[in-house]
Amino acid sequence: MDSKSTRSLPFGPPPVLPDVQKQLKEYLLCPDRLPIHNYELAQKYWPREPNPRSLFHCDMAPLGTTLKVDRDPTTGKLLQFREVPLDNMGCTAKNSMSLKRAPGPPEQAVRGSNTNYPFWPGGIDELILTGGAEDQDSEVDFVNNLLTVPPGFKNGIRFKSDDLLNHKLPISYPRRRKATVVNLMSIIKQEGDLLGLWQEETKRDEKIAKEKIVIEKLDAEVENELSEVIPKEDIIPVLKISETKTQRIVTQWAEELDISKPVEDFQKKIPVMAKTWPFELDPFQKKYLGYKYLEEHANVFVAAHTSAGKTVVAEYAIALSQKHMTKTIYTSPIKALSNQKYRDFKDTFGDVGLITGDFQINQTAQCLIMTTEILRSMLYCGSEVVRDLEYVIFDEVHYINDSERGHVWEEVLILLPDHVSIVMLSATVPNTMEFANWVGGTKKKKVYVISTLKRPIPLQHFLYTGSGGKSKDERFLIVDKDGKSFNANGYLEACKAKQSRQSNQKASFGPKQGRQHLTPKQETTMWVGFIDHLKRNDKLPVIAFTLSRNRCDQNSSNLNSVDLTTSKEKSYILMFFHHCIQNLKPADRLLPQVVKLEDLLKRGIGVHHSGILPILKEIVEMLFQKGLVKLLFATETFAMGVNMPARTVVFDSIRKFDGHGMRTLQPAEYIQMAGRAGRRGLDQTGTVIIMCKDDVPEERDLKSMMLGTPTILKSKFRLTYSMILNLFRVEKISIEGMMLHSFKEYDHKTKQKKYEKELKIVEETIRNSFSDTEEYFIKWSKVRCFCNVMKKCPLQFNKFTSIHRNCRCGYVKNGISQEFESNREFYV
Known part of the structure; x- marks a missing residue:
């Protein structure tokens, strides 16, 4: 079809x-x-297959109450059960800063999470709150009190009236609400205003009485001119924060212990110690342990010289935490110190972990060793380790003076919870009490301070002017082991020896202008002669601090002819080295740095700086501790608290580049590096040698560097993007609150009375200087009014032309309305 x-x-x-x-x-x-x-x-x-019963399942709300038992205090018989409400019900790491909140997932137990709230810092009261709870309880006017411009924008949305009448408005619901509902917050605020009324009136009366004398004598215009000159009375040069109430700083939060008096009955005070040592403890160590400051969870601050035994206090705190089944965190400023402390504490305590940027080992251990930046991250992220934390040990706390990282120490000290005890270890600094008083005032807990008077191993400082050959033994003493005086004779002899050699060189090769730098061959000859001099005088092992990574590598490469180890030591070094690198890939074992360092270590020479691979640095540290590295070229980071002393410390140069320019070492830097000299129990004195390659350093530079006062602890607190974002995320602690508790703000508070006295002196000076000129200002204001009148009036009169033609002056009688009299003259 x-x-x-x-x-x-x-x-x-x-x-x-x-x-x-x-x-x-x-x-x-x-x-x-x-x-x-x-x-x-x-x-x-x-x-x-449809399952309608699954819709009946839902998560139950957490229980808000629990049962509590009442017993008879005499017999212990059960009397009754009572239902009591639970605190912090429903609190989690996402909405609460309480230690009673529910724990987080196991994978966030150590490092926490960026979405967690930190635990509430100790010493910070509720006045620092940004208003999280108060804003929830306060009434919000949804008609007249809504923001129309978002933050950061200049313009917003304007809600205009639509000219429509709401017929529900006349209903009297709001009136009933006002009659029945009572806003307790408004009553408290009103009561606070009434309580502070008399104080405000007295301040106002005092201010009026002070200004009354000036107001009676001067006109309004003169008073405006003076107000621009005289400062207000409420100007105080402190950090500009919000109008939060400042903490009282009258209370002394630090106490310095006297170590001159011995501790009596030490064995009776502590019959069973948490840890014992095979040597006799020093007096300052017995002070802390004998008076049970650590056992009573007090904050302690040990400011002692290098090799004085500060680590004993830290080890006892770790032993106490293991006895109490709690945790301890040991913080250090550099990774080298963390690695070394991990090896030491691992042999002593066993259950020790390490958390750095390079290694994460046994993160659930009772004792965790980490850098201060990692601890700050754990505090901000609400790590569950903080719950069981008993002690936090800050090693090398004087690192707070570092301009780049010093603010991290202040943040951590502020953020630590109240139940954590603080143990601070530092080199000797002048203002230990000031720093301890700030820590005690911040945490509302007294800090006990101990400072040692002298080094256990005295130091001798020398200048070395030799350049190899016959001059390789030219070493001159400039500071003896008493460390109090500068030997000017030794300095002059060093200058003469250097000048005589330079004059001989000019006579041989002719005069040369400017500073003479050594050639690589001359420097190699100088190092070979210098090492031979140290070897013959039994001054090995030696640490040669070279303030440049490039020079470290160059100096080690130039010593191909130097061999400082025996055949037995060579075999052990090679066996140990190959055992440590066996986990590397076969291709990595043939890296140029690995092959070069293997040859250097075999001859007893080591290199240690930030450019060396982490595994190779650790090999160098372990071999140096065993005494197999006789000569170590290192940068200044090796001196930061690492317990690896040598018999001799050598400075390749005393000038360093600090990021802006070349400068001489500061006393604290020099003392920190020179303190590596002298092994306790092995050496009677430590030897410090400064090499004079070009010229002998200036005498004033040597005096200030060797005998000068160490740098005081200064605040390097600054607002960083990380801190601002973390505080905005929490919303419970304001940025002003952190600034208020910083070491910098404490310095302003201590100087507030001084500033107030200076301000009063300035105000009295200004007031006295203006007392003789008040009459002048009054007359000047009248003259100014008269000049303004003269500009307007003469043009209104006919006689002004004749007066102006005859070059005469006229005057005004009884104001503006009077005419000029041409037959009279008026001279001003």
């Missing part, structure tokens, strides 16, 4: 035949209906 015949049918084609056009349209326009998309034709298909 053709199409024409089908069209001629009265009712179209029969329904049994498919519509080809419709099928083609669906095939082209609806590809999702193809059989390939039918999930029932897939190879694996599990049909769903």
Whole structure:
């Protein structure tokens, strides 16, 4: 049947035949209906079975109460059960800073999470709150008190009236609410205003009485001129924060212990010690342990010389925490010190972990060793380790003076919770009591301070002017072991020896202008002769502090002919070295740095700086501790608290680049590096030698560096983006609160009375200087008014032309309305 015949049918084609056009349209326009998309034709298909009962399951709300038992205090018989409410119900790490909040997931137990709240810092009261709880309880006017301009925008949305009447407004619901609902916060604020009313009135009366004398004598215009000169009374040069209430600083939060008096009956005071040592403890160590400051969870600050035994206090704190089944965190400023303390404490305590940027070992241990930046991250991220934390030990806390990282120590000290005891170890600094008073005032807990009077191993300082050959034994003493006086004779002899050699060189090769620098060959000859001099005088091992990584590598490469080890030591070094690098890939074992360091260590020479691979630095540290590295070229980071003393310390140069320019070492830097000289129990004195390659340093520079006072602890607190974002995320502690508790703000508070006295003196000086000129200002204001009148009046009169023509002056009688009299003259 053709199409024409089908069209001629009265009712179209029969329904049994498919519509080809419709099928083609669906095939082209609806590809999702193809059989390939039918999930029932897939190879694996599990049909769903409806389960309506699953809709009945829901998470139960946490219990808000618990049962408490009441017993008879005499017999212990159970009397009754009481239902008491639970505190911090529903508190988690995402919404609470309480220690009673629910613990987080196990994978966040150590490092925490960026979404967690930190635990509430100790010593910070509720006045520092930004208003999180108060804003929730206060009433919000949704009609008149809504913001229309978002933060950071200049313009916003203006909601204009739509001229529509709300017929529900006359209903008296709001009146009923005002009659029945009582806003307790408003009552408290009103009561506070009433309590402070008398104080405000007395201040206002005093201010009016002081200004009354000036106001009575001067006109309004003169008073405005004086107000620009005289400062206001409420200007105090302190850090500009919000109007939060300042903490009282009258209380003494630090106490210095006297180590001159011995501790009596030490064995009776502590019959069973948490840790014992095979040697006799020093007096300052017995002070801390004998009076049980650590056992009573007091904050302590040990400011002692190098090799004085500060680590004993830290070890006893770790032993106490292990006895109490709690945790201790040991923080250090550099990774080298962390690695060394991990090896030492691992042998002593066993359960010790290490968390640095390079290694993460046993993070669930009772004693964790880490850098201060990692501890700050754990505090901000709400780590669960803080719950069980008993002691935090800050080694080398004088690193707070560092301009780049010093603010980290202040943040950590502020953020530590109240139940954590602080143990601070530092080199000798002049203002130990000031720093301890700030820490005690911040944590609201007294800090006990001990400072040692002298080094256990005295130092002798020398100048070395030799250049090899016959002059290799030229070493001159400039500071004896008493450390109190500068030997000028030794300094003059060193200058003469250097000048005589330079004059001989000029006579041989002719005069040369400017400073003469040694060639690589001359420097190699000088080092070879110097090492031979130290070896013959039994001054090995030696640490050569070279304040440049490039010079460290150059000096070690130039000593190819120097060999300081025996055959037995060589075999042990090679065996130990190959054992340590066996975990490296075969290709990594052939790196140039690995091959070069292996040859240097075999001959007893080591290199230690930040450019060395971490595993190689650790090998050098361990071999140096065992006495197999006789000569170590290192940068100043090696001196930061690392317990690796040598018999001799050598300074390749006393000038360093600090990021801005070349400068001489500061006393604290020099003392820190020179303190590595002298091994306790092995050496009677330590030897410090300064090499004079070019010229002998200036006498004043040597005196200030060797005999000068160490740098005082100064605040390097600054606002960083990380701290601002973390505080904004928490919203419970304001940025002003952190600034208020910083060491910098404490310095301003202590000087506030001094500033107030100086301000009063300035105010009295200004007031006395203006007492003789008050009359002058009054007359000057009248003259100014008269000049303004004279500018307007003369043009209104006809006689002004004749007066001006005859070059005479006129005067005004009884104000502006009087005419000029041309027959009289007026001279001003």
